[in-house]
Amino acid sequence: MSIKLPIAELPIAIVGGGPAGALAAALLGAGGRDVLLFDEKLAWEKPCGGGVTHKALERYPFLADAGSGSNLVEHCELISPSGQRVRFQLQHPVAIFSRMGLNGLLLERARRAGLSVEIRNERVTRVARTDDGWQLITPQREYKASYLILAAGARNPFRAQFLSPISPSDLMVTAGYFIPRGSSPGDGSLMQIQFLQGITGYIWVFPRADHVSAGIAGKMGEISTGELRRILEKWLVENRFRLDGAGFYSHILPSFRAQTFETLEVCGNGWAMIGDSAGLVDPITGEGLYYALRSAELCAGALLGGQPDDYRTQLAEEILPELRLAARVSQRFYNGQVFGDSVLKRMVGLTAQSATFRELMSDLFAGIQGYGDLRTRLYRILPAVLKEGLAGTFGWPWNKTGNSEFSANPLVE
Template sequence: MQYDVLICGAGPAGSTCGRLLARQGLKVAIFDRARFPRYKPCGGGLTGKAQGELEAGWEDLIEDTTREVIFYHRQERPLKITCEQPVIKMVSREKFDSWLLTEAARAGAEVRDGYRVTGVTETAGGVKVQGQDGCTWEGRFLVGADGALSLVRRSLPFKPGGTAGITLECEVPVDAGLLTSYRGQVHLSYGGIPYGYGWVFPKGDHLSVGIGSFTRRVKGLRRYFDTFCRGLGLAVPANLRCRGAVIPAADGQAGVFHTGRALLVGDAAGLVDPFSGEGIYYALRSGRLAAETIMATLAGTGEPGAYSRRLYDELLQPLHYARRIARVVYALTPVVHRLVTANPGIARRLVEVLFGRDTYPDLWQYLTRRYAIFRLAR
């Protein structure tokens, strides 16, 4: 059967792209090897930027609204930043991703979850997707939304750039009293793991606890995780399952995220903040940009190369400054934490950027004008 667009991956990027295209009357099929709803290792925090990409209905999924961010150095010397407006809203990725996929199906996209794609090919006239059952699906365009280990990215001549790290996350059950004490707060601890941080996010009936590094050279991730939890006084049951994941990180450089008939979105394109690790906003936004590019190409008013240019202009160029800031913070965490503790305005500006109310280029200018330590990363 011939489709207008085949989408590999049903996460936020793929579902968003599929919904927007199907709504315009295109014949769209979305494939994912997982059966939805499915568990996703992720803190599940929606920043202001991410919220701005969503349509009505997601509000019913909110499990906590935070107004405080507490920064630590190795689980010590806490610095609390309190904001008048909500900083981040917490959702379960299992429910959130399922909602996005349901909206895509409601718009008319054909959803095939629990279906493993085994190969993709591209010709001058179209694209083909091979499935686990030997079937071949044909389309005019292909969207690779299949995550950090993307088959689509490995199969076609993209040049996305970026690096990859690792995370370990679990949902920690806690009693009602302890959960209440974490309500409305985001806990972030730097310095306890090379080139990364640990986090605690409150959810509906548990805490989302994790640790991650932006380099895959880190060994013994579970040891770092246990140390992080002990430092915050969190008791993690010995039999509690923790799940690891590869996390990409954008390098802020221009790349090639398109071919003649295929586009990369979300984690498959490496679109993750190299300082904070946020990926949901970049998934949602790139899914929208991909849909707009395909529609323009089909209408004869655009071409696939415009997608790579828009990614650089809108998303990657600002992340170049995030990467610069990350190099300083993760290399000199003790020094930076002392600096931030003595100058809480830095932390407040950082919170405004992390959660969508300021920009990395502006933060970079602010830091380099005032503090020599950041000028070292120019």
């Protein structure tokens, strides 16, 4: 005979133990709630750049203390679609993690939160409502829960039960390689971003502690994964990376349009979605790790406070305006024109020519310059940027300017 437990005694179930699910489990466990966390793979090398911004490191200092688990990168190279390159120093380094390491660290924190967190290495195949909460089915067993947090990533298989399916226009496709350090040029202290003609996305090279994650992203429907892979491979070979021994990866990445953010539902009666499952990724940069962690924190805080719907309100106040704005300007950023040239080319040029503009770029990479007041800052710094640009003839000097290097050559070394 089965005994029916009162709702308060049933655990909170979290489907997905990536950054979002693992942090939510750690916080809920530390707050005294019983948690059942499911992940079919536990710590794994999820396709990702692994770049964690200064904003995220400040908010989650335990990530900054990860030591050898991450590679702190202080130099960045931007490459315009036509091949102009600028290297500059970041005022705040970006920490580049292997995802195996990052997920492992966060799962360990969930484990250490206490006996109230139970981590199951199982794939949830079905979730269904019951009179007293939820039933979750895995190939191994059946579980009961009072509340359901979906943190199953961009491919969230349960979304259709709660919301309409994600449109392909709200996704990016990605392709990439994990390349052994010995097969990459450089000493692992430089991250590279190559912008591309006619592609809403970019190539990145993020050096990690013991390998490099190099990848490419483009809007779904605009380009196929196969074509992206071909462009990336050509670029890597031209830039002296060797692909023998490199592991290929491909994944989808949420990149919501502004109208999708406007109608976004992140929680309902007895359930919430966090991280990629909810589409919380910056549509310009593809940064999702900060939003996965912050949404987990907001969701856990709302549950611990006994007001689950506060998650929706706080997300709408703090995170969604920024992501919506990014979605609005994304097309202009990748495909727009300014002063008679492409935004991307101008951005690379101004980064080379103006120390004031470099400061702005550095703050954008650190995540501490939001989109909300970006325009105001641009207007404020315009006179200084123009002055510095004119001093550098405002053309394309292909020379060293201050603490940046600028070149039309494919390799500046």
